[in-house]
Amino acid sequence: xxxxxxxxxEAGDEVRRVFDDITATRNVPDxxxxxxxxxxxxxxxARTWQGVKEVMAPRALDALTKEMIYLAVSxxxxxxxxIASHTAAARKAGMTEAMFGELMAVxxxxxxxxxxxxxxxxxxxxxxx
Amino acid sequence: xxxxxxxxxEAGDEVRRVFDDITATRNVPDxxxxxxxxxxxxxxxARTWQGVKEVMAPRALDALTKEMIYLAVSxxxxxxxxIASHTAAARKAGMTEAMFGELMAVxxxxxxxxxxxxxxxxxxxxxxx
Amino acid sequence: xxxxxxxxxEAGDEVRRVFDDITATRNVPDxxxxxxxxxxxxxxxARTWQGVKEVMAPRALDALTKEMIYLAVSxxxxxxxxIASHTAAARKAGMTEAMFGELMAVxxxxxxxxxxxxxxxxxxxxxxx
Amino acid sequence: xxxxxxxxxEAGDEVRRVFDDITATRNVPDxxxxxxxxxxxxxxxARTWQGVKEVMAPRALDALTKEMIYLAVSxxxxxxxxIASHTAAARKAGMTEAMFGELMAVxxxxxxxxxxxxxxxxxxxxxxx
Amino acid sequence: xxxxxxxxxEAGDEVRRVFDDITATRNVPDxxxxxxxxxxxxxxxARTWQGVKEVMAPRALDALTKEMIYLAVSxxxxxxxxIASHTAAARKAGMTEAMFGELMAVxxxxxxxxxxxxxxxxxxxxxxx
Amino acid sequence: xxxxxxxxxEAGDEVRRVFDDITATRNVPDxxxxxxxxxxxxxxxARTWQGVKEVMAPRALDALTKEMIYLAVSxxxxxxxxIASHTAAARKAGMTEAMFGELMAVxxxxxxxxxxxxxxxxxxxxxxx
Numbered sequence: 182x183x184x185x186x187x188x189x190x191e192a193g194d195e196v197r198r199v200f201d202d203i204t205a206t207r208n209v210p211d212x213x214x215x216x217x218x219x220x221x222x223x224x225x226x227a228r229t230w231q232g233v234k235e236v237m238a239p240r241a242l243d244a245l246t247k248e249m250i251y252l253a254v255s256x257x258x259x260x261x262x263x264i265a266s267h268t269a270a271a272r273k274a275g276m277t278e279a280m281f282g283e284l285m286a287v288x289x290x291x292x293x294x295x296x297x298x299x300x301x302x303x304x305x306x307x308x309x310x
Numbered sequence: 311x312x313x314x315x316x317x318x319x320e321a322g323d324e325v326r327r328v329f330d331d332i333t334a335t336r337n338v339p340d341x342x343x344x345x346x347x348x349x350x351x352x353x354x355x356a357r358t359w360q361g362v363k364e365v366m367a368p369r370a371l372d373a374l375t376k377e378m379i380y381l382a383v384s385x386x387x388x389x390x391x392x393i394a395s396h397t398a399a400a401r402k403a404g405m406t407e408a409m410f411g412e413l414m415a416v417x418x419x420x421x422x423x424x425x426x427x428x429x430x431x432x433x434x435x436x437x438x439x
Numbered sequence: 440x441x442x443x444x445x446x447x448x449e450a451g452d453e454v455r456r457v458f459d460d461i462t463a464t465r466n467v468p469d470x471x472x473x474x475x476x477x478x479x480x481x482x483x484x485a486r487t488w489q490g491v492k493e494v495m496a497p498r499a500l501d502a503l504t505k506e507m508i509y510l511a512v513s514x515x516x517x518x519x520x521x522i523a524s525h526t527a528a529a530r531k532a533g534m535t536e537a538m539f540g541e542l543m544a545v546x547x548x549x550x551x552x553x554x555x556x557x558x559x560x561x562x563x564x565x566x567x568x
Numbered sequence: 569x570x571x572x573x574x575x576x577x578e579a580g581d582e583v584r585r586v587f588d589d590i591t592a593t594r595n596v597p598d599x600x601x602x603x604x605x606x607x608x609x610x611x612x613x614a615r616t617w618q619g620v621k622e623v624m625a626p627r628a629l630d631a632l633t634k635e636m637i638y639l640a641v642s643x644x645x646x647x648x649x650x651i652a653s654h655t656a657a658a659r660k661a662g663m664t665e666a667m668f669g670e671l672m673a674v675x676x677x678x679x680x681x682x683x684x685x686x687x688x689x690x691x692x693x694x695x696x697x
Numbered sequence: 698x699x700x701x702x703x704x705x706x707e708a709g710d711e712v713r714r715v716f717d718d719i720t721a722t723r724n725v726p727d728x729x730x731x732x733x734x735x736x737x738x739x740x741x742x743a744r745t746w747q748g749v750k751e752v753m754a755p756r757a758l759d760a761l762t763k764e765m766i767y768l769a770v771s772x773x774x775x776x777x778x779x780i781a782s783h784t785a786a787a788r789k790a791g792m793t794e795a796m797f798g799e800l801m802a803v804x805x806x807x808x809x810x811x812x813x814x815x816x817x818x819x820x821x822x823x824x825x826x
Numbered sequence: 827x828x829x830x831x832x833x834x835x836e837a838g839d840e841v842r843r844v845f846d847d848i849t850a851t852r853n854v855p856d857x858x859x860x861x862x863x864x865x866x867x868x869x870x871x872a873r874t875w876q877g878v879k880e881v882m883a884p885r886a887l888d889a890l891t892k893e894m895i896y897l898a899v900s901x902x903x904x905x906x907x908x909i910a911s912h913t914a915a916a917r918k919a920g921m922t923e924a925m926f927g928e929l930m931a932v933x934x935x936x937x938x939x940x941x942x943x944x945x946x947x948x949x950x951x952x953x954x955x
Contacts, residue, residue, distance in 0.1 A: 254386050521939065538887055
């Protein structure tokens with residue numbers, strides 16, 4: 182009943198073109214599982230990869246900062262797959278053990294103070310509005 | 311019924327010491343509402359400020375990166391107060407309009423792909439484990 | 440476009456019976472807004488009230504503990520209406536200012552450590568399984 | 569330490585009556601694990617099944633639409649059990665692979681734009697209020 | 698400090714082309730606030746609109762079903778803007794008051810049972826895996 | 827790629843002092859996995875333990891109530907590790923099977939009504955504000 186991955190060999194031309202672009206852009210031998218599952222819906226695969234490619238390209242923010250933000254969201258949402266894949270991606274982009282520790286500390290603190298602000302029903306300061 | 315803020319004038323010594331440390335550390339004339347509400351519980355106020363001060367100090371990650379991570383979490387959780395206050399803090403730390411746009415794009419994309427990974431029940435690649 | 444409340448005067452017999460049971464059970468002069476909006480769907484109103492009445496009745500846990508748990512969930516989810524109404528309900532059930540402060544501290548801490556456990560990908564101890 | 573399932577053979581009369589109603593209503597040989605765990609609290613089991621039975625019955629919305637909405641919520645919350653069970657239920661109710669793909673695409677997009685609306689602090693249009 | 702909307706008159710050519718496509722596709726006189734705020738980042742605006750246009754077009758699922766799924770996610774996440782705008786969109790696509798009531802009932806029930814499955818730590822049935 | 831636990835034998839003095847305080851405070855032979863993973867960042871470990879120790883100490887709320895609130899948050903967030911460890915902790919503090927059932931019922935109900943309040947866009951009663 183669980184969706185199945187689609188490997189390169191089984192894929193149609195549309196999916197292969199996306200897989201080829203991923204492996205070329207990232208300089209890796211194969212795409213990771215996320216893309217093999219999205220490949221069940223070639224339009225979703227193509228649109229998602231196009232979006233990720235555009236959004237994650239370094240411009241005003243560098244690649245490492247973007248990967249750490251991605252990881253911060255994934256940890257907040259508790260997405261096990263995304264935590265695993267974006268921890269790997271952030272390390273590849275240069276995240277050290279010390280950076281990881283500080284990232285987790287900020288994520289934890291923000292999740293705590295978000296709830297304190299909710300619970301104390303703090304009104305927004307005029308200066309922030 | 312709503313909790314009320316505690317202003318400097320009404321505060322006891324324990325709260326004033328924390329308020330003084332916040333305004334000195336941040337070089338601002340007054341603390342923002344979040345701290346005036348937490349002041350209802352002096353122990354919570356002191357512990358939270360101590361934590362924020364330690365966690366947000368630049369070490370392996372700089373102040374701007376930390377503020378953007380804080381904002382990414384707050385946007386994911388939909389905490390209106392925290393979005394307002396940490397957008398202001400990130401701008402003060404140097405976040406440009408272009409950086410804000412890219413930050414939002416990454417946060418949006420991560421929230422999207424987190425759910426695609428959930429829905430397609432993607433197993434974690436051995437390489438990430 | 441926003442849904443509209445249904446007041447007692449406008450309500451049909453099915454809705455009035457529920458409103459009467461709420462005001463009698465809680466010993467209040469009128470139902471709060473939540474019920475006036477649910478009244479747009481009399482079946483949903485009746486089922487929800489029946490559920491709340493059963494679940495919130497003191498048995499193994501007393502009324503105050505149940506209200507504080509309700510508030511802890513509402514603060515975690517950031518539901519402004521529910522935070523306001525269940526803070527009021529918890530106070531009516533005996534929550535003091537000190538209890539509220541400790542409740543918020545636990546909610547904040549749990550939201551923080553939940554994310555640290557996610558981010559560090561901590562495996563469940565055999566003793567807990 | 570983990571809660572244990574209660575099988576039909578071990579169950580008391582109150583639980584058996586609920587199990588019997590589930591298997592009869594759904595025309596299945598046995599209840600799925602969710603109900604066997606809830607059976608630890610017979611009152612919770614009975615109330616939850618009564619609610620699910622009423623809410624999921626086709627009326628203004630057909631069974632397939634309701635199952636897809638259930639799945640959309642479960643994917644958003646990242647509940648692994650619920651994703652597995654409601655993907656199965658939606659398929660049984662007629663969800664095709666193409667429908668599943670479009671459902672996931674909408675869920676992903678909504679989770680993305682929810683955060684963009686949060687981050688840009690978009691005020692509600694008068695026309696929607 | 699709050700981001701500001703960009704109206705058609707102030708917009709550059711890239712933004713105007715997107716605004717024109719939105720009003721033409723949806724047959725409305727003006728775009729809603731969401732798009733006027735995203736317009737601060739023309740690339741984000743263009744990419745998001747392209748995604749929404751593709752994803753929300755009726756194919757295997759009709760427009761009304763897609764709007765109700767969007768609303769189910771927005772209600773689960775507590776995004777006030779998205780709840781307001783997608784309630785309006787779903788009504789325009791044909792959602793009746795009865796459908797709205799049943800949609801809310803399913804969303805509420807799913808959010809409840811998601812947590813019961815979490816709390817009782819229910820293992821996934823072999824038949825679903 | 828997954829972070830690794832740090833056992834007592836491998837730990838430095840700073841980490842050992844925290845581990846010793848945990849085992850002494852809780853009267854247990856060894857710390858649970860959560861602390862062994864946080865030990866990768868000694869400052870985070872020390873700060874988090876100090877916070878948990880202060881926050882969870884019985885004062886206006888007793889230890890059992892605090893553990894049940896912690897569990898309610900963890901179930902709402904779907905944190906598998908935290909659900910396992912805080913179910914164990916709550917049982918150790920005196921949570922009976924009946925209390926657990928009622929706790930889950932309240933958590934489920936609150937998660938349901940939080941979304942009904944969102945979806946019906948219920949305005950806060952003047953009496954709660």
